[in-house]
Amino acid sequence: MKSQTYLRMAAGATFALLGLTVTSTSSLAEGYPSQPITLVNPYSAGGSADLIARTLAESLTEQLGQPVVVENRPGAATAIAATHVARADPDGYTLLIASAPTHFITPVLQDVQYKGLEDFAPVAMVASVPNVLVVSGKSGMTSLEDLVATAKQAPDTLAFASVGNGSLPHLSSVLFMQETDTHMVHIPYGGSAPAVVDLLAGNVDMAFLNLPPMLPHIESGDLVALGIAAPNRAPLLPDVATMTEQGLGEFQMSTWYGISAPAGTPDDVVTKLDAALHTALEQDSIKDRLGKSGVLEFYKDHSEYAAFLKSEATRMLDLLTSADVQN
């Protein structure tokens, strides 16, 4: 194991030196890309992130004239993929599907070998998946007022599900409890599937979860959607009001996905990638393909994306602090 690390470090150092020479002599972007690009996805195959990665990779391959290859490196709450990219050479050939866990949450919660936001150069925001507040159909609650009223009766009458400590569903519920001045029991699950089982059976009362997989349960009445935790209503569920509309302040807890490169990637490379991503996301075929599984196109250019990340970082840190997550 050790020798492997050394070899890798040696190889990395050599490449870094080479990289430096190239950057200093000429603008990197002119010849970029001259070799295949790897897009690292911190989630496993078959999820929304995988779909986004593959759809964009296809269009980037066409536009840039070099193969863009998706590499799934799931594990350690995105830390494996994020560490991999944070340590890669900042030459634009290793990119990351970024999300709140990669940039803010995991670096805070876990003892990882990268710092978070500052290790990455934002390229562009690409997509988002709306989250929805659902309660079990067996709970008899049909509106947000019902939920708040029940929760206020006594602390810990209700329980909310999450997909782990510090996960977005957890933080969303923490925000909800802050906004409504209530307290509920936190029941963490290993993923959204087992959480849904207990929601359906009425063993747990509410949760903020990705909307698309909830849709059939909402349609069948087994789950009741009480609000969309995003700035706008979801096209898949236009009749459900947003949390903000229902008076819960700036309740923006969408799952977003961006593309980030290792910090220090030359600006012109970032700009070139950003432009290609913009073009990709303007295409109807791509929007359709993402939209079919409930993923919304959500483009922000690299500077807007950088600003977004900055404000999100403070907000997430606050939420993590009030969630009182250990470690």
Place this chain on the structure above:
Amino acid sequence: MYSDILLGFERALSMDALLFCFIGVTVGTFVGVLPGVGALAAVSLCLPLTYYLDPTIAMIMLAGIFYGAQYGSSTASILLNVPGTVTAAVTALDGYPMAQQGRAGLALFVTTICSFVGGTIAIVLMMGFTPVIASAALSFSSAEYFLIMALGLALASTISTGSQFKSLAMVALGLTLGLVGTDLNSGVSRFTFGRIELYDGISLVPIAMGLFGVAEILNSIGGSGSRTPQTGKISFRSMMPTRAEWRTIVKPTLRGTAIGTVIGALPGSGATVATFMAYAVEKRQSKTPERFGKGAIEGIAAPEAANNSAVQAAFIPTLSLGIPGDALMAFLLGAMMIHGIVPGPRFLTDQPEMFWGLVGSFWVGNVLLLVLNIPLIGVWIKMLSIPYNILFPAMLFFICIGVYSIDYQVFDIALVVGFGLIGLVMNHLGYPPAPLLLGFILGPMMEEHFKRALLMSRGSFSIFWERPISVVLLLLLLALVLMSLRTALMALLPTSKPKKDGK
């Protein structure tokens, strides 16, 4: 409904569906046979290919790869003691001894038949009762899951012959290994030593590969004589069970199927638990438990039937509730969602063609596997006539690359080496590996469900005996524990001279 079923079978029997089903099961079988490369790796590696296919066809093919690999992985574990999937590790317990006795053909034949029977019965149940089973599955909550797992663990102590202390210590060692990783409830990292590769815990596959595959290679090269397993005759006759053998496997197959279907249909457990339980139950109720682990034919019939029925039954919660029971089902669900199809309570009524097409294709796939596998048995056995010094480097290679292909982590290869050495020592000193695996699998689940049950009850233990299902499970558990204690005490009492256990 009958018209829907007809429609589905029409879809499943259409040329393109047949073709992709065939491709799927063939790819699955061959990938599954590769030592070290299991169903999960095969499906996840093939998933991107299906983004461009018609959704029903894509699912038919992926599902085919999946259960094809389940079939195939038994082959490597019987012939070489290298399980491709963890469930195949159970098959190895008696399958490999059979192969060493020159009964490899018979073992493979029984595996194929029992898998087919288990799979088929589960499909029939699935056709008739999907909605019923799905809603029944929902009445299992964490308290019940905890009790089921505890039952499994109690059975685990009976899996192996030999020293009870050693066997139980291996359960405890498995539980210890299962502790590694981030605690779900508190988010605290336990025993990760700062390595991010360990945050999600140790992967199961490197442990199984190490304890079975690598340990066996170390053993065979260094071992005392029995390097090349006897090939046996490859005639069809030698594969066919005798009348007595047929009689021996009927009941185990049916019991295995029942256990597999029930456990498999629960979204929180899955094929691995079902397979281990089927084996343990079979051994527990056998009149000659000492034959197990030494080539008992029931010891492959029951787990194989359980495995394949669980694999089919796992589609019930996946398709009818949209809830995947394990990582593999999550992959398949993801593949459907990419095509804009979200399985859920109304999947059966909204997409009857796809649902019944899939169910139909399962049946077609199982028949294809039967047709494909029986002639292949001869080919697989020929593999054993390859000189061992060519075979074992190939096994090493496939184990390394197979383990790497799961998460692209070289760390996992290092784990395989470590567990290989541990496995060698265990093997020589009579510490059984199966209880370790079961402890490792069940421990984290039990902890999760136990803590969750108490969160749900806000700290009241009565949740474990509040509902009829949990009461039944609790009584079963108590009975089993008392019986085990009795046996243990009987063995400990100094009534006789040191007697050899199980011989």
Place this chain on the structure above:
Amino acid sequence: MTDHESDTSPTRPAGLWEYGVATTLLLLGLYVAYSGQQIGVGTPRRMGPGFLPMAVGVSLAALSLGIFWELSRLGGRSAMDVPLRPLVLIPLSMAVFAATVGPLGLIPATVLLVLIGAFADATMTAKRAALTAVALSVIGYLLFIRGFGLPLSAF
């Protein structure tokens, strides 16, 4: 594995290995229990992250005491007869594969794996090892890089 089960039937007085392994299990159990206690045991109603480690560690330690008792009473294996050659070469070959598959690529790693690992068997000839290495490299390249698209370079 069952291969050796008959050999392990306790007949002779247990040797160093038997006691060594039992001691290792005992120490491991104590360590796990101690760490569990450090992480925070909590109460049975609200179990802390250290509750299960504590319980498991204590059980492991207790069971290892049981093994000691059994060994002293019934005996065990007196020694392990494992030839050194495969014991060194096989783990080494896999470790080399792990170390080289990233930096050097799949084919060099495969060749090294086979060339080191194959000689665990004393009867191995250089020609046979080389042929196996070539064959596996080709299979590995076609199947895993071409077929499955594993993110590995060939060289």
